[in-house]
Structures are given as C-alpha cells and as structure tokens.
C-alpha cells in the first residue's frame with residue numbers, strides 16, 4: 280500500500296475538516312506547488328530536487344531542515360533506484376511525517392499545573408482560555424491564574440474569558456508581583472482540589488534578563504507550594520512568525536525548562552511547514568496547535584491530519 284493511501288486510511292475515523300480549512304494557505308503553497316511540479320517534471324532529475332527545496336523553503340521549513348530532507352530524499356532515491364517524481368514526493372511527505380514524535384497528554388492524579396509562556400502577542404491568553412474550555416468539557420475542574428500583572432488590560436482579558444467560560448480566575452492588583460498571584464492561585468487549587476491550574480504569564484522576549492528571572496521565580500514558588508515544578512511548561516509560539524519564531528523558541532528553551540510547544544495562528548499563513556522545523560530542531564512535542572480565534576480552534580496536534588491537509592491535492 281502506498282504511503283498516501285495508508286495515510287488516508289489512518290485518517291478515516293477522524294475528522295480533518297478543521298485541519299483542511301486551517302491549513303488551506305499552506306496547502307496552496309505546498310501540495311498545489313508539488314502537484315504542478317509533478318505534472319511538469321514526472322521524472323527525477325537535479326532540477327526536481329531544486330524545485331522541491333524551493334517549495335520547502337516557501338512553506339517555512341527553513342534552510343537547514345529543507346537541506347536535510349533533500350539529502351535524505353537523495354539517499355532514499357538512490358537506495359530504492361527511484362525514477363519517478365511521484366515516488367520522490369511520496370518519500371518526502373513520509374519523511375516529513377516521521378519528523379513528528381507521537382504525544383499523548385497524560386495527566387497525573389491530583390492537581391496538574393500548566394505554565395504558559397512565550398513572547399508578546401503569541402496567543403498565550405487566548406490559548407489559556409481555549410485550554411480551560413477544553414479541560415472543562417472533559418469534566419475537569421479548572422482554575423486560571425492571571426500572572427500577567429503588567430497591564431490592567433491583560434488581567435481584564437482573562438477575567439472576560441473567566442466570566443464567559445464560568446471558570447474561576449485568580450488575579451492580583453496591577454503591577455503586583457506575578458509570583459504572589461501564582462501563590463494565591465495555587466492555594467485556591469489546593470483548597471478546592473482543582474484538577475487543572477492554567478497560569479497565563481506576561482509576554483517576554485528571551486533577552487530581557489529581569490523578565491526571564493521573573494519566570495524562574497514563578498517556577499520556584501510553584502515548586503514550593505505545589506511540591507514540584509509545573510507538570511507542563513508550554514511555550515506558545517506564533518506560527519506565522521516562521522523561522523524567526525523558531526529562533527526565539529530555541530533561545531527560550533535554552534533558558535527555561537519547556538516541555539511542549541503550542542503553535543498558534545497557523546490559519547491564514549502559508550508557513551505551516553514551520554511545524555516540521557519546530558519538531559526537528561527543538562526536539563519537543565507539539566501537544567496543540569491554534570487554527571483560529573474561536574475556543575474550538577485549539578486542536579490536538581495530529582501529524583497525520585496535518586500532512587494530509589497540506590498534500591491532499593496529491594492523494
């Protein structure tokens with residue numbers, strides 16, 4: 280069975296509608312372009328590799344990741360004596376699929392703490408609300424902590440979600456020490472035996488030493504009150520920032536202990552290939568992706584559905 284039909288079969292029970300519409304623009308830049316290439320050059324030659332490389336770069340896989348894929352493809356083509364561009368493209372999508380490791384969110388008994396970090400405007404607050412909505416729908420008790428105390432509007436933003444979702448939100452005064460708000464939120468969770476604690480933090484650039492130190496302090500208070508570091512420290516990354524965002528994530532990862540990347544705003548960008556680069560270069564799981572602004576638009580990352588949605592014109 281070909282990789283494409285195996286992929287289609289694996290997807291059958293699942294709905295891919297959200298993926299298909301969310302990755303429409305990446306599909307136009309990736310699957311559609313490969314289809315045109317396939318029509319124009321059905322047989323493999325050096326030009327085909329150069330064109331594939333071009334498509335990969337335009338989808339924002341980045342130079343390093345694209346070059347590695349082309350090298351692997353050439354090796355594969357040689358080993359299997361491939362002659363048809365179609366086989367090459369199938370091999371390419373298979374290699375891209377293999378770059379994702381499987382991930383299943385496993386919650387421990389008792390309270391699970393999620394610390395949500397990232398640079399300004401990446402989608403942290405919205406993602407906290409979307410996660411809260413999703414956990415509540417799964418029957419979990421949830422509390423949100425507004426640890427972005429720099430702007431009154433930031434607290435208000437989470438409070439508005441809290442009212443809409445009917446999920447408690449613990450906040451402090453404007454300019455309060457974010458760590459003290461975290462302490463209040465964790466005490467609330469202990470008293471109420473809350474399953475899920477979601478901590479929204481202020482946007483910060485990785486080169487702002489005092490702000491990164493603030494995150495370390497938040498981590499220390501979590502360890503003290505909760506008895507362990509946060510179970511989940513997830514970085515929210517704006518997918519439309521592509522390679523630039525990847526560089527920022529690498530710097531963040533070097534400074535704090537991140538164990539997941541949430542990639543947002545993948546709808547409306549042709550840069551969906553960034554997911555492959557993120558997975559390869561950061562060696563971190565991607566538990567969820569953001570495919571829109573609505574609460575339901577944060578979806579579990581399904582690598583099969585992703586690959587299918589960007590190559591569906593070829594299958």
Ligand SMILES: Nc1nc2c(ncn2[C@@H]2O[C@H](COP(=O)(O)OP(=O)(O)OP(=O)(O)O)[C@@H](O)[C@H]2O)c(=O)[nH]1
Nearest residue numbers: 399400401402403404405482543544569570571572
């Ligand atoms: N299209 C789209 N928009 C999104 C997505 N996720 C978040 N947004 C939008 O991105 C904007 C910024 O989101 P916020 O959640 O406020 O970002 P933030 O990281 O909390 O921002 P700061 O607190 O200022 O650092 C909002 O308009 C969100 O609706 C997504 O997956 N797709």
Ligand SMILES: [Mg+2]
Nearest residue numbers: 403404427433
């Ligand atoms: Mg925010």
